[in-house]
Amino acid sequence: MKLLHLFKRKSSGEIARDRLKILLISDRVSCSPEMLEMIKQDVAKVISKYMKIDTDSMEIQISKSTGRGRGNKNPSLYANIPILDLHKI
Template sequence: MGLLDLFKKKNSGDVAKDRLKLLLISDRANCSPEVMEMIKNDIIQVITKYMEIDPDGLDIQITQTESEGSNGSVPALYANIPIKDMKKMNK
């Protein structure tokens, strides 16, 4: 996420869509939308250390998946992060 992305204006429809998506995800995960937003921001911050991503294409969801044990279904974090390029790392 570039510095200019922080100042990019979103139209009200995009903002509403993002808020609804966070609300649905947080409801599935049984955590607040604020916590989901913090998780999303932390993931972006870590990933952008190593690669350039498309933050507009970022899709993070909480889904239900069957556990390997006999616990039934458990929440799982699913992240689809479009990678634009790898950053060069100095050793």
């Protein structure tokens, strides 16, 4: 596991980019990363009642704009939740 980690290590440029992306989301909408993590866990709990999802690789973020250009659009909450099994209720 550790050896695999060594090969997959991110370059510092990538680290900077990823840190900034998270930082700016909270800067822009004044929503802390902790709160976002809580939202993520709650969303995961609700969805899990209906289907089996991959909670480890699910992503959730608030973005101020849609696509290119910033404009004065309302912020929106994006969730990317990979489904593992669509079992019927």
